[in-house]
Amino acid sequence: MRLKDGDMDENLRQPYEGQLIKFTNVVKGWQSRWFILNPETGTLEYYLSESDKHERARGSIQLAGAVISPSDEDSYTFTVSPAAGESYKLRATDTRDRQMWLNRLRVVAEMHTRAIAHNHPPLAPREHRTQGGPGGSSQQISSAPPMGLAVLDAFTQVAEVLEESRRQHSVLATAIEDMPSFGTGMRCTDSNLLLLKATSQATLICLEQCLSILKTQHMSAPYHQPSPPVTTANTRLGSPLMRSSSPSLRIRTAPHSPTPGSTGASSGSPLASASVQPSKPAGSSGNESEISDDESLSGDGKMGEVGDGQRSVIMHIISQLRLGMDLTRVTLPTFILERRSLLEMFADFLGHPDYFIKVAEATTPEDRMQAVVKWYLTSIHVGRNGSVAQKPYNPIIGETFHCSWRVPLEQMATQDSEDLPDSKSKDGKKSYLTIRYAAEQVSHHPPVSAFFFECPEKQLSINAHIWTKSKFMGMSIGVNLVGDITLIIGSVRESYSLAMPSAYGRSILTEPWVELGGRVNIMSPESGCQAAIVFHTKPFYGGKLHRVTAEVKNAAGTTLTRVQGEWDSCLEFTYADGSQEVIDVNEIPMVCHKRLRPLAQQGPGESRRLWHDVSVALARGDVETATSHKRALEEQQRKEERERNAHGAAFPTRLFNSPAPDHWVYNQLPSYAFTSCPLSAPPVQ
Numbered sequence: 001m002r003l004k005d006g007d008m009d010e011n012l013r014q015p016y017e018g019q020l021i022k023f024t025n026v027v028k029g030w031q032s033r034w035f036i037l038n039p040e041t042g043t044l045e046y047y048l049s050e051s052d053k054h055e056r057a058r059g060s061i062q063l064a065g066a067v068i069s070p071s072d073e074d075s076y077t078f079t080v081s082p083a084a085g086e087s088y089k090l091r092a093t094d095t096r097d098r099q100m101w102l103n104r105l106r107v108v109a110e111m112h113t114r115a116i117a118h119n120h121p122p123l124a125p126r127e128h129r130t131q132g133g134p135g136g137s138s139q140q141i142s143s144a145p146p147m148g149l150a151v152l153d154a155f156t157q158v159a160e161v162l163e164e165s166r167r168q169h170s171v172l173a174t175a176i177e178d179m180p181s182f183g184t185g186m187r188c189t190d191s192n193l194l195l196l197k198a199t200s201q202a203t204l205i206c207l208e209q210c211l212s213i214l215k216t217q218h219m220s221a222p223y224h225q226p227s228p229p230v231t232t233a234n235t236r237l238g239s240p241l242m243r244s245s246s247p248s249l250r251i252r253t254a255p256h257s258p259t260p261g262s263t264g265a266s267s268g269s270p271l272a273s274a275s276v277q278p279s280k281p282a283g284s285s286g287n288e289s290e291i292s293d294d295e296s297l298s299g300d301g302k303m304g305e306v307g308d309g310q311r312s313v314i315m316h317i318i319s320q321l322r323l324g325m326d327l328t329r330v331t332l333p334t335f336i337l338e339r340r341s342l343l344e345m346f347a348d349f350l351g352h353p354d355y356f357i358k359v360a361e362a363t364t365p366e367d368r369m370q371a372v373v374k375w376y377l378t379s380i381h382v383g384r385n386g387s388v389a390q391k392p393y394n395p396i397i398g399e400t401f402h403c404s405w406r407v408p409l410e411q412m413a414t415q416d417s418e419d420l421p422d423s424k425s426k427d428g429k430k431s432y433l434t435i436r437y438a439a440e441q442v443s444h445h446p447p448v449s450a451f452f453f454e455c456p457e458k459q460l461s462i463n464a465h466i467w468t469k470s471k472f473m474g475m476s477i478g479v480n481l482v483g484d485i486t487l488i489i490g491s492v493r494e495s496y497s498l499a500m501p502s503a504y505g506r507s508i509l510t511e512p513w514v515e516l517g518g519r520v521n522i523m524s525p526e527s528g529c530q531a532a533i534v535f536h537t538k539p540f541y542g543g544k545l546h547r548v549t550a551e552v553k554n555a556a557g558t559t560l561t562r563v564q565g566e567w568d569s570c571l572e573f574t575y576a577d578g579s580q581e582v583i584d585v586n587e588i589p590m591v592c593h594k595r596l597r598p599l600a601q602q603g604p605g606e607s608r609r610l611w612h613d614v615s616v617a618l619a620r621g622d623v624e625t626a627t628s629h630k631r632a633l634e635e636q637q638r639k640e641e642r643e644r645n646a647h648g649a650a651f652p653t654r655l656f657n658s659p660a661p662d663h664w665v666y667n668q669l670p671s672y673a674f675t676s677c678p679l680s681a682p683p684v685q
């Protein structure tokens with residue numbers, strides 16, 4: 001979270017204690033310990049057990065300057081790395097408990113880090129210090145301009161080298177920790193190895209502190225750059241930079257003609273009426289009135305290379321950030337926006353609907369898991385058809401999006417599909433299968449998007465809710481997608497838990513581009529099959545872009561399939577029998593486009609109509625007008641939120657309900673979507 005003085009949650013600053021499992025090199029394993037977080041002193045202490053907490057602590061670390069981060073191993077482990085001393089590798093009882101500890105530790109660490117920075121401000125750069133002038137008086141030397149692009153690039157290169165060093169240190173530390181603790185060979189407790197590990201850690205900490213001091217001194221000059229002009233407006237970085245090129249907004253009205261439900265600043269925002277107007281569920285979204293989404297606004301909407309004026313705005317924003325800062329509420333200029341909502345972006349899960357339907361047509365649990373992995377990997381590239389990164393609109397709370405797909409039956413090797421009224425041609429024969437999609441923005445803080453896919457003929461559905469966490473990484477922005485994604489095959493009563501990889505927007509000052517990273521686990525509790533997919537970020541030296549590897553195993557742990565390649569080009573599947581299959585994702589034929597109702601038939605709270613004026617203005621390059629329309633929508637959202645808070649009322653969602661905290665389920669789940677399904681996915685590791 002992004003913390004400000006006075007708005008920290010008081011509950012997070014209260015003393016907190018509980019049981020955690022701590023990894024120790026002494027015993028080479030995990031040991032249960034009782035931990036106490038003391039916000040007043042800024043320390044984390046641990047004891048052998050709860051009954052021993054009145055005795056002397058077995059260990060304690062200072063949290064000022066500490067880095068608290070979730071582990072890549074699983075959804076329970078996290079690490080507390082102090083500014084000096086040994087790091088604590090800890091494991092909570094469950095994902096919720098881990099998040100509770102992470103939130104509290106981060107708040108306390110931030111609070112004490114700021115206190116130290118306030119009491120010990122950095123020295124001003126030499127050229128900004130006062131010197132004795134004539135007569136013994138002091139005069140201030142003229143201020144230098146703010147950090148230039150060359151200096152910023154130099155700092156970024158050093159930060160990237162340090163990041164690579166951190167990874168190498170992590171590999172070293174892991175290799176040492178994995179050594180046996182007994183025997184005649186080298187052991188993890190050997191003094192030389194422990195000294196090597198400690199020296200590596202201390203060197204990293206020292207270099208990081210030196211870099212931080214240099215950056216602070218360069219940016220503490222008493223120079224006041226004018227704020228960016230109003231025409232560049234702002235948008236919160238709460239959404240992933242998953243899309244590279246502008247969407248295809250297929251609107252059949254002239255750009256300058258009056259449009260029903262206009263969202264211009266002069267006419268007011270339709271948000272109030274949108275929040276009470278009923279929407280059609282995914283199962284009855286008016287498919288007969290939908291038209292194929294195969295036309296676009298004039299202009300491709302690609303941002304291209306950032307111009308000098310735009311770069312100066314981004315540099316002004318970057319100058320106010322620090323490494324690791326959470327960007328959920330940090331604002332970015334309007335000109336980087338993609339012309340569609342995040343709710344519509346999630347529809348790209350069905351970029352290849354025929355691969356999705358084939359999941360239900362597989363006959364064995366092993367085949368179904370392999371089909372799920374194949375659909376998942378081939379759908380990733382659909383969200384980015386170019387090389388430039390852009391950001392979709394942050395949905396307004398209560399905003400909805402509906403669409404559907406008609407998959408021609410001749411594209412499917414199916415013999416057992418049931419006939420539905422809308423899947424027959426005029427002569428009564430089968431013609432297509434239908435997939436429906438419904439999405440809603442169910443929360444503003446945090447920004448949670450919920451969506452639901454369904455293919456009734458195949459008893460196939462996906463229920464999901466996702467929210468984003470982002471952080472500043474120098475010349476890059478990292479976005480984690482947190483939430484639950486559950487696929488259900490009702491005909492065989494199987495569920496599959498999925499997650500989404502992290503996204504990284506690179507080179508944000510020049511030509512932004514996107515890469516994915518992290519480990520995604522897919523598992524089916526009913527069949528016991530599972531898959532591990534790893535998205536590899538590009539190494540600092542050499543290496544390929546967009547690499548991905550995967551391994552599919554059955555319940556017995558036998559490897560069924562191995563996958564390697566690039567998720568934006570060719571994927572090579574190697575099966576247990578030795579056969580191979582190569583899929584070029586760019587050569588997969590588009591069997592059908594998504595279908596939407598015409599703009600005039602959409603409700604005022606539906607994405608295309610809600611953001612229509614913003615999209616039209618951006619399409620013609622009118623950033624100032626787009627900003628004005630966008631600001632009107634956001635101000636209306638804030639106004640309604642203030643009114644609800646004053647009355648203690650929650651936002652009345654329409655398509656999804658929350659049976660448990662931080663959990664959203666489609667309110668018209670089909671009967672085959674058995675409720676015993678956990679409806680939860682492990683987070684990206």
